[in-house]
Amino acid sequence: xxxxxxxxxxxxxxxxxxxxxxxxxxxxxxxxxxxxxxxxxxxxxxxxxxxxxxxxxxxxxxxxxxxxxxxxxxxxxxxxxxxxxxxxxxxxx
Numbered sequence: 001x002x003x004x005x006x007x008x009x010x011x012x013x014x015x016x017x018x019x020x021x022x023x024x025x026x027x028x029x030x031x032x033x034x035x036x037x038x039x040x041x042x043x044x045x046x047x048x049x050x051x052x053x054x055x056x057x058x059x060x061x062x063x064x065x066x067x068x069x070x071x072x073x074x075x076x077x078x079x080x081x082x083x084x085x086x087x088x089x090x091x092x093x
Contacts, residue, residue, distance in 0.1 A: 006055030014047060 022036060054067050075086070 004055075006058040007051055010051045010054045010058075014051065 019040065022040060050069070053070055057067050058064055075081075077083075
């Protein structure tokens with residue numbers, strides 16, 4: 001299996017199981033579909049990085065059974081850290 005075939009496979013799974021299901025008749029929280037689409041487009045670069053990571057793992061391991069997400073970078077928070085600098089999921093901006 002080549003890296004491009006693995007990437008296409010993972011991208012197809014993403015599109016079928018996530019991106020293809022996002023357009024809703026009415027968002028459960030009343031959010032406009034355009035706002036949802038803009039947010040998804042902003043996340044796309046991160047999704048593509050993850051797809052490349054999964055495809056490389058598929059090639060390296062020869063299987064899809066043991067795919068792992070890369071570790072997330074977490075900021076070190078001290079007593080003097082400004083918590084308003086943290087981004088939150090679902091925050092309006």
